[in-house]
Amino acid sequence: MHKKYVALLFTAVSLVTGSSLSAQQKSTITLASQENAPTINKHIYGHFAEHLGRCIYDGFYVGEKSTVPNTNGVRNDIIAALKELGIPNLRWPGGCFADTYHWKDGIGPKDERPEMVNQWWGGVTEDNSFGTHDFLDLCETLGTEPYLAANVGSGTVQEFTEWIQYVNHTGKSPMSDLRKKNHREKAWGVNIWGVGNEAWGCGGNMTPEHYANLYRQYATFMSDWTNSGKMFRIASGANVADYHWTEVLMRDIPKNLIEGVALHSYSFVTWEKKGSSTKFDEQQYFTTMQTALKMEELVTKHTEIMDKYDPAKKIALIVDEWGGWYDVEEGTNPGFLYQQNTMRDAMIAGTTLNIFNNHSDRVRMANLAQTVNVLQAVILTKGDKMILTPTYHVMHLYKVHQDAKLIPIKVASPDYKFGDKTLPAISASASAKDGKTHISLVNIHSTDKITTEINLESLKLKNFTAKIISSGKLQDHNTFENPNAITEKEFKDFKFKNGTLSVTLPPFSVVVLEGK
Template sequence: MLLIAGSFFPLTAAAQQKSTVTVTAKADAPVISKHIYGHFAEHLGRCIYDGFYVGENSKIPNTKGVRNDIITALKDLGIPNLRWPGGCFADTYHWKDGIGPKKDRPTIVNQWWGGVTEDNSFGTHDFLDLCEVLDTEPYLAANVGSGTVQEFTDWIQYVNHGGKSPMSDLRKKNNRDTPWGVKFWGVGNEAWGCGGNMTAEYYANLYKQYATFMADWSNKKEMFRIASGANGGDYNWTEVLMRDIPKNLIDGVALHSYSVIDWNDKGSSVKFDEKQYFETMKAALKMEELVTKHTAIMDKYDPAKKVALIVDEWGGWYDVEEGTNPGFLYQQNTMRDAMIAGTTLNIFNNHSERVRMANLAQTVNVLQAVILTEGDKMLLTPTYHVMKLYKVHHDAKLLPVAVTSPDYKFGNETVPAVSVSASQKEGKTHISMVNIHATEKISTEIKLDGIDAKDFSAKIISSGRLQDHNTFAQPNAITPKDFKDFKYKKGVLTVTLPPFSVVVFESR
């Protein structure tokens, strides 16, 4: 047996596996919305407090209490939207508690995540001002589970109305004259679970009530109303929403799905074997089936595809790191997470006709985070680097791909080893490829059909072990590198993909 240096997994001396890919230019292909690359910031663990927000009096350099290093990193990532304040937290959050002088704001017990007491020092102004600094669209998740229609519509008026009204007057009293013009609104969260344990029929009726009273106070851009959607493969939930809600009241239907081995035994984020890795990737690749089947239901009621599928919670979920609060969901981020990110984003890209927004859970210090912090230290995870390489797909025209992939087999089960998506923007072609196989290189031939490219360059994210990750002592252990192991001739790219690697090609 041959061994990859430092790897837990043996590499057999069998013949190298091969795959073929055809990338085709198609005039009527959809544009990959940049909003597929959205992020999520819930009041959960150290995501907001001691994550994004350290307070204006902190010794850590900050802008209005938000860490400057996080601002810089997210600007470099080009995040298109940011979802807040939850998650489960959204349906216990009353927005008026988070406005006005900070010393006068009431405290709240975060009953969902750790039972900690929060002082509401990070509220509506803080979040929306942060989105302006990041040049990103805010996505507000409203309280339907324990709130009221009046509370919801007051919030809309507070953040969006430019004229004179009770809520705009209150906003001006709190030192913000101009409205923010928030477009994206979630009408509750996980109504089937922590948002109220509702039936689909009950929620559909409640949604119609809330959506009826939502008004676009900004007079500048249309409001985008997103219904609380299905939990994974609950196809009945999507069926009921699409059947019962008039299309003039809905713009998006959400979907939540996490890459979890077993909800009762999720396993360690860093101490895992090949079986656990395989099971995680099998769960991640199920996103293809979920998107396809939910899309088919939506197509039945909305053949024009006016209603978007919004996957506003996705990512890997493991047991928390040893010694940390179990309610804070803090976990490390390894090459396994890079594989989840690369394959999932390829799925979204390839389904961009219906999938037009998504949100990785979560941005800082929670679940599959792109940023981790410890005191004044900060690091960027492998997931961050994958998403940064994939920036090239933002608002680019999809290039459909046909992929013949070898199997990655473990025990009696198999999954496709190779994942691909491609796009074109500003005269450049980009192809993102992932080989999830734990031990084997894969030789791939990529044929470009109707695409003019003189040559290519490439970047790769790879490492010696699947368990490798960045630490505060070694924050740059995993970063993108130049990749040279390919040839391009007469419209054909030939490339050897290393085990568990992400490669992004750019035409010259």
Template sequence: MKFICTAAIALFTLTNLSAQQKSTITLTSQENAPTINKHIYGHFAEHLGRCIYDGFYVGENSKIPNTNGVRNDIIAALKDLGIPNLRWPGGCFADTYHWKDGIGPKDERPTMVNQWWGGVTEDNSFGTHDFLDLCETLGTEPYLAANVGSGTVQEFTDWVQYVNHSGKSPMSDLRKKNKRDKAWGVSIWGVGNEMWGCGGNMTPEYYANLFKQYSTFMSDWSNTGKLFRIASGANVADYHWTEVLMRDIPKNLIEGVALHSYSFVEWEKKGSSTNFNEEQYFTTMQTALKMEELVTKHSEIMDKYDTNKKIALIVDEWGGWYDVEEGTNPGFLYQQNTMRDAMIAGTTLNIFNNHSDRVRMANLAQTVNVLQAVILTKGDKMILTPTYHVMHLYKVHQDAKLIPLKVASPEYKFGNKTLPAISASASAKDGKTHVSLVNIHSTEKITVEINVDALKLKNITAQIVASPKLQDHNTFEKPNVIAPKDFKDFKLKNGVLSVTLPPFSVVVLEGK
């Protein structure tokens, strides 16, 4: 009897363990599903640390191969990544930046002190022409974040005229004097940045009035009415901020409302980017997955005032934030990038994809050498991070039609706290279906079952980003520790796709 009871308990335990290790995903109707806007996969380049100088820009006389001073290896990597937009020059830097200081002969440009990031003196050698020409080279759309905090309406609208007016005007004449005849035609404009903080510590009511003033005087002359004007939005869960902007700003003056949210252990004690324990990993993923709640609640407020969803929610700063690497300038925000960051990227992009009816643009912070970068540089060396590889796998979702889904996920437990272990999103485009899956569990592999019978999938292939340790990362000595690999641990039988995900892994499947 004792043996039977013990065996029964063991069987019960194994059965429950097996149940905990399985997830089911149900695909729902695509009939009214939105398109996943490619701009969700945007990036961010601020004058911060080594993002621009000694990152993107090494100067025309550098021995590092470059095009107009921008590294050729970075250009190639970002082209391959297919970045749809690039935000510049900030960030907090935007509201101290005076764009006329960055045009004209480089040896005649005034210097400035970057008061937000390290107190370094900048020579303004990378300015409007350099950035917009870079965007042309990359085939990406520029997103200019303009100065409201310390600037004027005149300065702002002069910049719009300088880059967009193709006829004769004071600013277009100035542009032509600076050897650029053709207007760039910039559509996406941020009207200030973090106005609740480094942009001026304003109330939402005050900023809403300022936004209306600036927006009223914006025009692109040759393309009137087609500017995409983005209001500086909420800090994380400041729902009152979103409420005021949506309530007080007329819908004919605004196209987007921003949102900023970062993932970290604790704001005051962010911890190392590579030397972290499971508790720190779990806590970071808690803040990353909080994005689901943030997007949902901010969208609900926007729905009250904009039932047709004409105004986009723009998450133009997101990503992991840790302590800087030892021995580097604290104001430069240089950090490494591990499998933890791959988990942040995969889960966050799944959230954005699944909310693409309202979320139509986002910007990972930041592109090179700052925060959750996709590229790191050291001298003439360059490496691609795990985040780069996840975004590269996910680029198949750009401008694809969302396939809505419901995920029944087992729990990832730490202490008395739990998180859903499985995250997913799916889309269809050009006769191909893609499903992106993330297992954030630190120790358990999980089998995901998806009924795909209605999709009539054949010829399924997959790639994976995974590694033995959460702390694993690419270095300049070993640049390919983490890179996408072909993935075979799946099977399709009777219309059910069964995929076994290793711990902390990202898998993207393709079926035709």
């Protein structure tokens, strides 16, 4: 073919795809000073289980009489998968559901519990068969810390504080006596508490000034009943870029009444037209990644506000809802938010966790939404079948960062271009723990492999191994018929010579390297 026509063809294909076809792009990563680097708090890798769709019922909880193997009604396969994932905390019962939930309806004999209508999610009637004991016993089984989101929107201070007394009081009291009557002698000792949820929206459509005063009232009466001062109180924080909300909370809430400020942000094509979770094109993929990478700006700007009032960084930024949000799968209840999970979600997970790791001086807890069968779930179920999603495998690879010392890095990345817009193609974070160094790398580019060079001479490392999550198409996902289409695999496309690690990352891939 004539060179002129080859050039024309190249240009035409580039215009159609909206991206560069160069397969020889390179990036570099350099290490910054580690002297004052923070520890990556394990709670950044937290999860979220709301009474929404099939997350609790027909997800976690199938009931003691189910033919699906279970422990006290909770699926054994889910318990095993979450233990392997090493989840550090689990948030419950919401979400929007939290501010309609009255905890006393979910204790005592199950056949005597009142029913309620889930007004936020599908209008379904539930029987409260999964309640406080079920959730906290599940957390004990998982070895994870419970995060209880309490009702401020439609509840009272007394209801809230009685719940704390019920689960935490070790001596004799009305609520600890009630707990013992319900066959639980030992207090659970719940430390993490959310004071309402999304007070700017489904939690009451409040102004930040009103919520700040309400928070002060609730937080004043919160006690762990041991005077140890260990209770971790989280204020309902901003919706995405509502920086005024964070400003008011940090300004108006006394520092002795608060340990964390929340932030919620989801990734999607557009809020009005979220698109299919599996039938998306490159433009929809690129736009979704724009909203995902916006997390860097959100965390930075909310942190700047918090730094004005709390320069010692004693108050944590808690991103307790994040993840991809698309249209529900065809034929499912639109209020159940059930969606599939593709390589696009793996890109969201990898890049978002890298952002959290790199900001771990302020971000000390986060919760992926949600654990089972809802939004960017790590687990999907169908009858007695269960599959692990690409997001599960990313979080499994990244668990090496939990409670590890951050290695600050600087990334010089080539652009991923679509039309007249660009995004950095490479995302990364690194940490050290127990004599091992881990580097997590993500290439979000839809077509280009990218070689990344990392100078690690100062770390005196000798040997590396690696694992990868990748696939042939961005839309690829695991199904109940083919549950292992996307899994973690051994990765060898890297070289380590004279202290420099050279890694060739396939398009839309996640790689975690271990050096020692």
